[in-house]
Amino acid sequence: MNYEHCIRCTICVENCPVFRVNPDFPGPKQAGPDAQRFRSEKEKAQDEWVFLCSQCKRCEMACPCGVEPAQIILREQQRYGKEHPQTATHLLFANNYYLSALGSLTAPLANKFASTETGKNILRKIGISTYIPFPKFSFRTMRQGKKNLNKGTKKVAFFYGCFINFYRPDIGRKIVRLLAAMNVDVVLPPQWCCGLPALGNGNLALAKYFAQKNASSLSDYIDAGYDIVYACTSCGLCILHDYPGIMEIPQGKKIAESSYNLHEYIIKLINEGYAKPEFGKVRRKIAYHIPCHLRALKIGYPAQKLMATIPGLECEIFDDTCCGLSGSYGFKENNEFTAIQIGNRAVSLIKKTGAKNIVADCGSCRMQLEGLSGITALDPAEILCESLNITNQK
Amino acid sequence: MSVTEYDVVIIGAGAAGLTTGALLAERGFNVALVTTGEPTACLSTGCIDVCSCDENPLTGIKNLPPEHPFHLVDEKTIRQSLNYFQTVMMDMGMPYAGSIEKNRSVVSALGTFKTSCLVPSTMEAAPQNNTDSIHIVTFKGIKDFYPGYIVSRRKNTNFSVFDAGVYSIMSIASRFEDKNFFERFIIWMDKLRIDEDKIALPAVAGLESASEIVNSIAVLMGKPVFEIPTIPPSMPGRRLFNALKKYFRKKGGAIYWAWPVVGTEKTGKLIEAVTTHSEGRPNSINARAFILGTGSFVGGGLTATRQDITENVFNLPVHISGPRETWFDNDYFSLNHGIGRAGIIVDSSMRPADSPWNNIFLCGGILAETEILKNGCGHGLALATAHAAAQSCAEYLSHEL
Structure with a gap:
């Protein structure tokens, strides 16, 4: 590990959204490279506070010396998780996939439960915070299989991710239509949770289990000539970075080589002359909140490039603020205060612009920012669809 | 594209x-x-x-x-x-103050003078020599700034310590953008009844709106206020x-x-x-x-x-x-x-x-x-x-x- 390269300049600490609001977290420098010097494989992991890190990876983006504090902390989270009994909330959120699947199956009931006071009280009792409305489960999830919308020569296997699947399959279906409009043959391959929630809750074994299942499925599609396209930036980062990295998935590198961010892929199609979308007017001002994990993908901001070509659309970028929710992080009651504080800062900057919509690639960012601000949050794909006049109606 | x-x-x-x-x-x-x-x-x-x-x-x-x-x-x-x-x-x-034709001085965290050309407006009021008396307002538990260094070098220099409730430069700086915090700080400063010519702060007065914050302190206290740049993490940087x-x-x-x-x-x-x-x-x-x-x-x-x-x-x-x-x-x-x-x-x-x-x-x-x-x-x-x-x-x- 590269912690010896740390020159203790504290630039990472200045960029840590958690450190700024929660004095209990010693910051990425001390939790990462500093503490790592004293950690030994021979001793039991003892820094429970490593779980106060939300894994936004802002420290890694800021470090001038190429140290990866978040990665050091992530590894320590896995070690701690392995050597100590899992708490109920950690287990719950690591298994978010099964929980959501259950929620979707019983959607009317589950949504009713999560919206009543009694339900909220019970959620709080088990350590789940309820400051923003719990996302509504969707009864109708994404149907796997081939979407016979187009017969183009480009073939895409769409990794939609849990958020789209269980909560907002309408966005997922729009993305399928968007890709079809680019003359692409779309398939929804068999897929499971990407594994990131399990990783974030210190459960490497479970994360690997999910990752391996996905890897086998996606790998078959790559062999059959498909490109993988993901829409959720956190799923994407996990697939590109953690599959070949900390999870050591054998097919990891191969999958990373063939996986594209949705908007990156559309731009690729346009550049190759394969697709020629004609973007229509969308007269509106939007605040584009850049998810931390999009920054961490190191591909720039492709959705912004596409949106910049939409006539009438006025777009202001916010990439200095984290939304604070970080997937399951903010839903844990002991992180609630931290998540709200971080989110409010982002919201106060967005509100100053007078933007009509918040746009963000990440479902959990949208949930948090919409919950805290009351401004409707959209996926960039929804803006593109609006501009191209693509709807879910036939 | x-x-x-x-x-x-x-x-x-x-x-x-x-x-x-x-x-x-x-x-x-x-x-x-x-x-x-x-x-x-x-x-x-x-x-x-x-x-x-x-x-x-x-x-x-x-x-x-x-x-x-x-x-x-x-x-x-x-x-x-x-x-x-x-x-x-x-x-x-x-805003930055200064002119290309004349260098000016900034008080350093060690109490020495640093020569520079253009300085952030928050440091504009820094004394250019040793005659002005200074009252330094520092913050409890802050690790990157010790007023003692300055007091030991300069005559007519005193300091007071404010408890911000947080102890890192970054955290204090972000608190300064909060209206309630700022009011609490001003009420506390008012009670100090500062006699010295100028008021100094380590450079923690906010992130985005430092210039306005330093200005408002100066107006409210009726005295010139300036920031002293700290060792990293350095807010002015x-x-x-x-x-x-x-x-x-x-x-x-x-x-x-x-x-x-x-x-x-x-x-x-x-x-x-x-x-x-x-x-x-x-x-x-x-x-x-x-x-x-x-x-x-x-x-x-x-x-x-x-x-x-x-x-x-x-x-x-x-x-x-x-x-x-x-x-x-x-x-x-x-x-x-x-x-x-x-x-x-x-x-x-x-x-x-x-x-x-x-x-x-x-x-x-x-x-x-x-x-x-x-x-x-x-x-x-x-x-x-x-x-x-x-x-x-x-x-x-x-x-x-």
């Missing part, structure tokens, strides 16, 4: 890189900036040292040794670059970086973070693309021209080994003072370490000398013979050479079309 094709790619996010980027973007070029992380500008005092060897920076520059890169830039461009900087910073809500970054972005520049350049693609006399690490497909960005503003050793532009010094991005020939014995003076605190002269020699068009590349332009600390510590010319040189590099690069790009 490619994600990865630009007119210019800037390497390095310091004052030099961001300024060149903004200048080129203003001229209508499609600009991207790649950087390993945040620049050493974040660790700086935020002051713009132009040349601290003389009372008048312009005279100081004239007296620099002939090989100094400042001589590549004419006086008009130097003046223009500082004016441009002041306009940009005013636009970004972080961060504000400078944030403002330049915001301006660059406003002009349409794109920034790629955690993007250390590890390889290049070239044909003939041209660099075609730069590449970074990637778990998946090769991650590269194409451009017609490249600006190298990676700084020297701390910034990551140069690496020294036991034997020699290398340039990290394009492997350009590095100018060194001589064999290793000449790199360091025996006195650690000496300003005459030969290593301060290491860097890349450029021609008048800011292209690297003795190298085949036609589309690389250099600016800032990567240049040879700067001796930044000795001459006190870091940010000033960065801004001036940024203008020169942007000019050459723009001419090249227009000509190439």
Whole structure:
């Protein structure tokens, strides 16, 4: 590990959204490279506070010396998780996939439960915070299989991710239509949770289990000539970075080589002359909140490039603020205060612009920012669809 | 519209890189900036040292040794670059005070005077000599600022300690933007009944709106207030970086973070693309021209080994003072370490000398013979050479079309 390269300049600490609001977290420098010097494989992991890190990876983006504090902390989270009994909330959120699947199956009931006071009280009792409305489960999830919308020569296997699947399959279906409009043959391959929630809750074994299942499925599609396209930036980062990295998935590198961010892929199609979308007017001002994990993908901001070509659309970028929710992080009651504080800062900057919509690639960012601000949050794909006049109606 | 094709790619996010980027973007070029992380500008005092060897920076520059890169830039461009900087910073809500014809002093965290040319307006009221009495307001538990150093050096200096409830510079600075916190702070200060001429704060008065915050304290207390730059984490340095970054972005520049350049693609006399690490497909960005503003050793532009010094991005020939014995003076605190002269020699068009590349332009600390510590010319040189590099690069790009 590269912690010896740390020159203790504290630039990472200045960029840590958690450190700024929660004095209990010693910051990425001390939790990462500093503490790592004293950690030994021979001793039991003892820094429970490593779980106060939300894994936004802002420290890694800021470090001038190429140290990866978040990665050091992530590894320590896995070690701690392995050597100590899992708490109920950690287990719950690591298994978010099964929980959501259950929620979707019983959607009317589950949504009713999560919206009543009694339900909220019970959620709080088990350590789940309820400051923003719990996302509504969707009864109708994404149907796997081939979407016979187009017969183009480009073939895409769409990794939609849990958020789209269980909560907002309408966005997922729009993305399928968007890709079809680019003359692409779309398939929804068999897929499971990407594994990131399990990783974030210190459960490497479970994360690997999910990752391996996905890897086998996606790998078959790559062999059959498909490109993988993901829409959720956190799923994407996990697939590109953690599959070949900390999870050591054998097919990891191969999958990373063939996986594209949705908007990156559309731009690729346009550049190759394969697709020629004609973007229509969308007269509106939007605040584009850049998810931390999009920054961490190191591909720039492709959705912004596409949106910049939409006539009438006025777009202001916010990439200095984290939304604070970080997937399951903010839903844990002991992180609630931290998540709200971080989110409010982002919201106060967005509100100053007078933007009509918040746009963000990440479902959990949208949930948090919409919950805290009351401004409707959209996926960039929804803006593109609006501009191209693509709807879910036939 | 490619994600990865630009007119210019800037390497390095310091004052030099961001300024060149903004200048080129203003001229209508499609600009991207790649950087390993945040620049050493974040660790700086935020002051713009132009040349601290003389009372008048312009005279100081004239007296620099002939090989100094400042001589590549004419006086008009130097003046223009500082004016441009002041306009940009005013636009970004972080005005700078000072004049190119006269250096001024800033009180350092050790109680000494630091000579600089342009300073953030939050430091404008700093005493220029030892006569003014000062009351320092510091914060409980703060680890990077000790008023004792200043009190022991200056007469008529006292200090009080405020309990902000948080103990890091960053956390206190972000509290200052909160209205309730600010009111609590002012009520507490009111009770101090300060007699001294001036009030000093370590540089923690906010992140985005420091200038307004310091102003309001001064108005409410009826006395001049100034900030004292701290050791890193340095808020004035961060504000400078944030403002330049915001301006660059406003002009349409794109920034790629955690993007250390590890390889290049070239044909003939041209660099075609730069590449970074990637778990998946090769991650590269194409451009017609490249600006190298990676700084020297701390910034990551140069690496020294036991034997020699290398340039990290394009492997350009590095100018060194001589064999290793000449790199360091025996006195650690000496300003005459030969290593301060290491860097890349450029021609008048800011292209690297003795190298085949036609589309690389250099600016800032990567240049040879700067001796930044000795001459006190870091940010000033960065801004001036940024203008020169942007000019050459723009001419090249227009000509190439």
